[in-house]
Amino acid sequence: MDELIQLAALLKQHNAITNEIARLIGRPAEMGHVGEYLAAKLFAIDLSPSASTKSIDGYFADGSLAQRSVNIKWYGKKDDKRG
Numbered sequence: 001m002d003e004l005i006q007l008a009a010l011l012k013q014h015n016a017i018t019n020e021i022a023r024l025i026g027r028p029a030e031m032g033h034v035g036e037y038l039a040a041k042l043f044a045i046d047l048s049p050s051a052s053t054k055s056i057d058g059y060f061a062d063g064s065l066a067q068r069s070v071n072i073k074w075y076g077k078k079d080d081k082r083g
Contacts, residue, residue: 027051035074045070 021029025037028051036057040047047058057072 031074031076032072036072038074039070039072045072 018029021034025033027033027037033051036047036051039045040058044061044063045058046061048056055071056069058070060066060068060070
């Protein structure tokens, strides 16, 4: 029974952290959305208002790539599909 109590406490913490991440980035706290948020901040990308736009996550805001579209992907080591 102690394990269930511990698991419940950890899940409560997990949910609180997930909700805070979602609030911060304005999208669900999933790896892909967090990657898009990071890329937008690091590379001056204006993200599309809808997270469901197919193949386009946003547009570069300035520089030599200004107004060019970008499709952002972030793979964790376990999920790396590139080989």
